[in-house]
Amino acid sequence: SQQGEEDPQALSIQEGENATMNCSYKTSINNLQWYRQNSGRGLVHLILIRSNEREKHSGRLRVTLDTSKKSSSLLITASRAADTASYFCAPMDSNYQLIWGAGTKLIIKP
Amino acid sequence: EPEVTQTPSHQVTQMGQEVILRCVPISNHLYFYWYRQILGQKVEFLVSFYNNEISEKSEIFDDQFSVERPDGSNFTLKIRSTKLEDSAMYFCASNPLAGVYEQYFGPGTRLTVT
Secondary structure: OOOOEEEOOEEEEEOOOOEEEEEEOOOOEEEEEEEEEOOOOOEEEEEEEEOOOOEEEEOOEEEEEEOOOOEEEEEEOOOOHHHOEEEEEEEEEOOOOEOOOOOEEEEEEO | OOOOEEEOOEEEEOOOOOEEEEEEOOOOOOEEEEEEEOOOOOEEEEEEEEOOEEEEEOOOOOOOEEEEOOOOOOEEEEEOOOOHHHOEEEEEEEEOOOOOOOOEEOOOEEEEEO
């Protein structure tokens, strides 16, 4: 399978804590994107990291990419109840297709 | 801020019926996509569309499926004879340029086949 695989499948933490989600993939990539999905809703793009980048920040989000290990991580700092959602890693392959995993379901407890 | 819209939000149909799901991508975007997500499962790519033709399609996108951009604004997905297993959320997405840009997703159409 070429799909991205997120780890863990589910994560439950207290508000204010940091949340880290990991992703592994198998193919060569052009870039890697993270998306968020609130329950039953559409997908919202969070951040894109190019294959020649190692780290990227956007607000409370920090993404790392290790192409030698074919892995990425998404860190959400100082989590809020509103961060409760599913998070998907989507590597974009050389054919410019996004490859989706099953996502990490994040629950932030108030 | 411009956004991708989809109609209807929920479609219920009987097995064997034809359905058309509609999307209005962001106006200056050139690449369009359909994805589906069976409840609780991963997002699955169906098809990409550029310059009025299909550029890529997955194994899921068989002869029962077709896409069209009839009027330069709408982007439609037709399922000719729906099956129970077609029940899913269907997402339309667009982006201005393939390869290096984020995809902008619509809110989805929930298709229920009974």
